[in-house]
Amino acid sequence: MEIDPPALQSAGSPATPVSLTGSRVQSVAPTPAGANPRLIQIEAYDFFYGNHQVLHQVSLDIPERHVTALIGPSGCGKTTLLRSINRMNDLIEGAHHRGDIRIRDQSIFDPHLEVIALRKRIGMVFQKSNPFPKSIFENVVYPLRVAGVRQRSILEETAERCLRAAALWDEVKDRLHTSALGLSGGQQQRLCIARAIANEPEILLMDEPCSALDPVATARIEELILELKQRYTIVIVTHNMQQAARISDYTAFFYLGRLIEAGPTHRIFTSPKNKQTEDYVTGRFG
Amino acid sequence: MELPFDRELHELNERLLTMGSLAEQAVHRALQAFQTRDATLAAQVRDSDNVLDRLEVEVDERAMVLLSKAPLARDLRMVTMAMKISQNLERIGDEAAKIAKRARALAHEPPVRLDVDLTPLALEARSMLKASLDAFVQRNPEAARALIPRDQGVDVAHKSIREKLVAHMQARPETIPQCLEVLTVAKCLERIADHATNIAEDVVYLCEATDIRHVGKAAADTTGS
Numbered sequence: 001m002e003i004d005p006p007a008l009q010s011a012g013s014p015a016t017p018v019s020l021t022g023s024r025v026q027s028v029a030p031t032p033a034g035a036n037p038r039l040i041q042i043e044a045y046d047f048f049y050g051n052h053q054v055l056h057q058v059s060l061d062i063p064e065r066h067v068t069a070l071i072g073p074s075g076c077g078k079t080t081l082l083r084s085i086n087r088m089n090d091l092i093e094g095a096h097h098r099g100d101i102r103i104r105d106q107s108i109f110d111p112h113l114e115v116i117a118l119r120k121r122i123g124m125v126f127q128k129s130n131p132f133p134k135s136i137f138e139n140v141v142y143p144l145r146v147a148g149v150r151q152r153s154i155l156e157e158t159a160e161r162c163l164r165a166a167a168l169w170d171e172v173k174d175r176l177h178t179s180a181l182g183l184s185g186g187q188q189q190r191l192c193i194a195r196a197i198a199n200e201p202e203i204l205l206m207d208e209p210c211s212a213l214d215p216v217a218t219a220r221i222e223e224l225i226l227e228l229k230q231r232y233t234i235v236i237v238t239h240n241m242q243q244a245a246r247i248s249d250y251t252a253f254f255y256l257g258r259l260i261e262a263g264p265t266h267r268i269f270t271s272p273k274n275k276q277t278e279d280y281v282t283g284r285f286g
Numbered sequence: 287m288e289l290p291f292d293r294e295l296h297e298l299n300e301r302l303l304t305m306g307s308l309a310e311q312a313v314h315r316a317l318q319a320f321q322t323r324d325a326t327l328a329a330q331v332r333d334s335d336n337v338l339d340r341l342e343v344e345v346d347e348r349a350m351v352l353l354s355k356a357p358l359a360r361d362l363r364m365v366t367m368a369m370k371i372s373q374n375l376e377r378i379g380d381e382a383a384k385i386a387k388r389a390r391a392l393a394h395e396p397p398v399r400l401d402v403d404l405t406p407l408a409l410e411a412r413s414m415l416k417a418s419l420d421a422f423v424q425r426n427p428e429a430a431r432a433l434i435p436r437d438q439g440v441d442v443a444h445k446s447i448r449e450k451l452v453a454h455m456q457a458r459p460e461t462i463p464q465c466l467e468v469l470t471v472a473k474c475l476e477r478i479a480d481h482a483t484n485i486a487e488d489v490v491y492l493c494e495a496t497d498i499r500h501v502g503k504a505a506a507d508t509t510g511s
Contacts, residue, residue, distance in 0.1 A: 242356045269358045271495025281358045283289065 039064035045099035067234045069244035072254035086122040123196030127208040129188035131180035139180045143198045166194035186217025206236040253277045305375040306419040312382035320389040331386035338379035345372035367492040374481040381474040388467045411475040414482040421489045430489035440479040447472045
């Protein structure tokens with residue numbers, strides 16, 4: 001496993017300030033002031049579906065308010081890792097794990113931690129947009145309704161704020177109470193992003209959010225991701241190498257359930273250290 | 287299994303090898319024409335320069351097509367370095383053409399005896415060009431690195447020749463036309479060594495993804511400040 005210190009580093013490595021000394025290429029964005037370089041700490045993490053082990057000893061630190069891309073061929077475990085971060089895998093019968101995932105130094109597996117509370121801190125956007133068969137407005141405020149918020153002004157303010165953040169407000173402000181199912185695929189995906197941030201999460205998990213979209217809709221989502229990272233920590237699974245190159249600050253490459261290499265995206269895509277990474281990003285396998 | 291993309295990269299590489307071979311040949315012929323006052327050989331160098339110009343354009347076109355396919359890692363380095371190496375080879379062709387032009391001009395001047403020997407400079411420039419192309423063919427960054435310090439020796443030799451020629455022109459003004467031609471040829475050889483050095487730096491980046499350009503100069507500037 002090859003990991004560039006310090007932004008993405010193996011568990012137990014001493015944390016040091018982010019430095020790109022020796023490179024004339026800056027990362028997509030400099031580290032925001034006060035950002036935690038180890039917001040999510042994945043430590044010696046193994047994951048099993050029954051007896052079948054799909055992740056092996058994954059150790060990875062994910063920095064706050066950056067975009068981290070998880071790449072690798074189908075079946076490499078990247079989506080399983082993504083779904084581990086908000087404990088969505090708990091819903092799968094027979095699934096179990098070893099090792100730990102910590103967010104702000106607190107284990108997400110702590111028995112005292114409420115899973116619902118954890119998931120409120122982590123928004124998720126899926127490969128296929130999944131608006132509810134409700135109005136645009138009700139889709140966005142749904143997480144607040146579930147949380148018991150009834151005050152109209154709060155709901156309206158949240159709907160506008162989230163739709164603006166998802167770059168959808170201008171397109172839908174005059175039809176907020178029409179069905180969300182009438183939106184285009186790209187608009188539906190942005191609506192799902194608006195819904196994902198309604199609870200003001202810290203982290204946004206995205207599982208191939210553009211794979212069903214055309215290039216124009218993809219470009220809008222990518223632009224949105226670059227804006228959202230000012231406030232949120234984004235972890236994205238993508239099969240599109242060019243997309244990872246365009247939007248992510250850091251990239252982690254997985255193969256057969258193992259983390260093979262991680263580092264600043266510009267380095268992974270111009271000069272990977274590991275031959276398997278090189279072969280994958282150049283399309284020689286996978 | 288060879289991907290279509292691999293085949294296109296292979297063809298790009300082939301064009302660069304052709305350019306390298308033509309550039310070496312052009313420098314060799316130009317120097318021969320200069321030494322033997324052979325106007326026919328000098329004309330051949332001009333023709334090969336046209337071929338190098340066309341190949342440079344072709345390499346750029348092929349590289350642009352490949353870039354549109356969004357190559358990454360070693361493929362990306364190969365495509366971008368191909369564009370740079372072809373530009374250096376084309377300029378080496380230009381320098382060879384300049385030497386050939388001076389050879390033709392000198393053929394019309396009466397022969398004079400000058401106390402200046404261009405041979406060591408010419409041999410070193412040609413040797414550096416060959417070494418840089420060998421490093422590219424073999425993808426050998428160590429050989430490329432070893433070549434780079436030799437450029438300083440070429441600069442020193444060029445400076446010495448220039449000083450001797452200036453002294454010669456002051457002492458015997460009637461030889462100024464011939465001295466100026468020789469001075470131009472010496473400058474061309476010095477530039478050929480510069481381009482060979484550039485190619486060597488590109489080979490290091492191609493193989494190791496390490497940009498070593500201007501590193502020594504930057505260190506010297508830091509020390510000086």
